[in-house]
Each structure stands twice: as structure tokens, then as C-alpha cells.
Amino acid sequence: MPARVPLVQISSRAWEHPADRAALNTLRAIPGFDEVVRKVAGFFGERGIRQLFLGDSVKVTASQRPKMNVLWTEVLETLDWPERPELYVTQTPIANAMAVGFDKPFVVVHSGMLEILDDEELRSVLGHELGHIMSGHPTYTTIAIILLYFGVGNLPFLAAAAILPFQLALLEWHRKSEFSSDRAGLLATQDLNIVMSTEMKLAGGKEYGDQLRVEEFIRQAEQYETGGDAWDTVMKILNTVMRTHPMHTVRAAELLRWQRGGGYDQILAGNYLRRGQGDKDQPLSEDFVDAAGYYGQKTRETVDTVKEGLKSAKDAVTSAWRNR
Numbered sequence: 001m002p003a004r005v006p007l008v009q010i011s012s013r014a015w016e017h018p019a020d021r022a023a024l025n026t027l028r029a030i031p032g033f034d035e036v037v038r039k040v041a042g043f044f045g046e047r048g049i050r051q052l053f054l055g056d057s058v059k060v061t062a063s064q065r066p067k068m069n070v071l072w073t074e075v076l077e078t079l080d081w082p083e084r085p086e087l088y089v090t091q092t093p094i095a096n097a098m099a100v101g102f103d104k105p106f107v108v109v110h111s112g113m114l115e116i117l118d119d120e121e122l123r124s125v126l127g128h129e130l131g132h133i134m135s136g137h138p139t140y141t142t143i144a145i146i147l148l149y150f151g152v153g154n155l156p157f158l159a160a161a162a163i164l165p166f167q168l169a170l171l172e173w174h175r176k177s178e179f180s181s182d183r184a185g186l187l188a189t190q191d192l193n194i195v196m197s198t199e200m201k202l203a204g205g206k207e208y209g210d211q212l213r214v215e216e217f218i219r220q221a222e223q224y225e226t227g228g229d230a231w232d233t234v235m236k237i238l239n240t241v242m243r244t245h246p247m248h249t250v251r252a253a254e255l256l257r258w259q260r261g262g263g264y265d266q267i268l269a270g271n272y273l274r275r276g277q278g279d280k281d282q283p284l285s286e287d288f289v290d291a292a293g294y295y296g297q298k299t300r301e302t303v304d305t306v307k308e309g310l311k312s313a314k315d316a317v318t319s320a321w322r323n324r
Contacts, residue, residue: 004190005268008080012134014272015183023173036166040143046103053100053108057088075126075188085133095202099129105138116206121198127188131181144170182255192259196252203248221249
């Protein structure tokens with residue numbers, strides 16, 4: 001394949017999804033959220049977080065998984081990130097990866113990823129995780145993982161009832177943050193087909209002696225996003241609300257929208273925000289405007305459908321109670 005274009009001094013703001021920024025800044029604006037972050041981070045500490053996630057992992061180095069180490073180096077060079085976060089592989093069949101930590105975030109790749117992805121698809125995953133680090137996501141991702149999976153009951157300094165709003169807000173932001181980092185994964189590979197095949201395999205596994213076609217998966221993604229009636233739309237919302245990640249068809253469709261809209265090509269042409277150039281956080285109100293502008297047309301096309309679906313849901317519940 002052609003040599004990848006190094007994106008010198010690229011700022012994460014160049015690819016960040018407006019809904020990600022709006023959701024994160026909304027989260028930061030919730031009264032008491034900073035205190036929750038401080039308490040959780042203070043309770044575990046940087047060393048505690050590493051022990052929590054690295055009890056059964058293997059660190060990737062020049063002599064330990066050297067091919068993966070070279071791949072990580074190339075991703076860092078493509079996105080021109082001067083630091084080298086530690087990279088680990090942990091044994092679990094679940095195909096996943098994460099960037100976690102507070103002061104010095106690191107990346108953990110599940111061995112399940114290595115089972116289903118080839119080297120170039122793994123490159124897109126590593127680029128995705130580096131995108132999280134460059135955007136400053138790991139602190140909030142780590143808090144979310146602890147609250148959701150470690151259990152509030154095991155954190156004596158937090159009240160479960162008071163934490164629920166933060167959990168829901170964290171989930172909402174976490175899903176939006178994936179859209180941003182998917183773009184970083186595309187910029188790291190600079191091959192749309194590779195990223196689409198990665199999403200396809202994460203959704204349905206590898207070929208296992210059969211055939212997989214990226215074109216069919218793209219059509220499926222477009223069908224999922226635009227197809228169905230009002231009730232289907234409501235079901236999509238309900239099926240997503242407690243997930244940490246958007247569905248892979250949704251992620252594929254969202255990435256395609258960005259690529260087809262010209263954002264990806266503009267960056268490869270060198271037209272992107274550099275680190276230090278107007279890179280400070282903009283006001284929350286402007287993030288809302290950006291997000292609304294991005295989703296405006298899509299929202300206008302579906303809002304009536306959602307209203308109709310909610311009315312159907314209400315009527316169904318009312319009827320069920322009446323019959324009971």
C-alpha cells in the first residue's frame with residue numbers, strides 16, 4: 001500500500017467528533033463530578049490502576065511481541081505523538097482494547113483482538129486507542145470502568161444513589177468518544193477498507209473459512225441507520241442506553257459520513273489544526289452548536305419518527321396495564 005502521510009503536530013481537535021466534545025464538557029459541568037473523579041483517582045492512585053488492569057498481562061517491547069511493538073511505533077509516528085504509552089496484551093477471548101490510567105495512561109489489548117484481526121486491522125485499533133490518549137479520554141474512561149464494573153458498593157466513599165447520574169452521563173460520553181477515536185484509527189491506517197473490515201470483524205468475527213465482504217457490511221450499516229419504522233427507532237435507543245460502545249454498524253456509518261463529508265481528505269491534504277494553534281477548549285455552548293449542526297439534518301429527519309415511536313410505546317404500556 002502507499003506510504004502513510006505523517007500528520008505532523010496534529011491536534012486531536014482536528015478529528016474529534018463534536019458530540020464527543022459536547023458530551024464530555026457537559027459531564028465536566030455536572031456539579032460534583034470533579035469531586036467524584038478526585039475521590040476515585042485518589043482511592044486507587046496511578047499504581048493501583050496499573051495493578052487493577054495489569055495483573056495478568058504481557059508488556060509489549062522490542063523483544064516481547066516485536067512485530068506488535070513495531071506496529072505501535074508506526075502508529076505513534078503517523079499521528080506524531082512524542083510520548084510512548086506502555087502497551088500490554090492480556091489473555092481474554094473478548095475482542096476489546098482500552099486506554100486507561102490517570103497520570104500516564106497505557107493501552108491494554110485483549111488477546112481476543114489478535115484472534116480475529118490481521119496486522120493492518122490491529123493498526124487501526126492501536127490508532128483508535130492512541131486517539132483516546134491524545135484527546136485526554138483515559139481519565140474519564142477509567143472512572144467509567146471502575147464505576148460500572150468494579151461496583152459502587154465496593155467504593156465506600158461514594159453513595160450509589162448519588163452516582164447513578166454520573167454513570168449515565170459517563171456512558172453517554174463514552175459512546176460518543178468512540179466516534180472520535182474511530183477517526184483516529186482511520187488516520188493511523190489511512191485505508192477506509194481496513195477500518196471497515198475491523199468494524200465488521202468486531203461485529204461478527206473473522207471469516208472462519210468462509211467469506212466476508214466489506215461492501216455488504218457497509219450496506220448493512222446504512223440500512224441499520226436509515227431503515228425501520230418508529231418503533232424500531234425507539235428500540236435502537238433503548239438497546240444502546242446502557243452500552244459502553246455504540247453498535248459497530250453505527251460506528252461504521254458514522255465514520256463513513258465523516259469521510260464522505262471531506263473531513264478525512266482535508267486532514268490528509270495537510271489542512272488540520274496543529275497542537276498549540278487555538279487548541280484550548282471552546283465554550284460548552286459552542287460545542288453544542290457544533291454538535292447540533294452536525295446532527296441537525298439527521299435529527300430533523302428522524303424526530304417525528306421518534307415522537308411517533310414514543311407514543312406507540314406509551315400506548316402499548318397503557319394497554320398492557322389496562323388489560324392486567
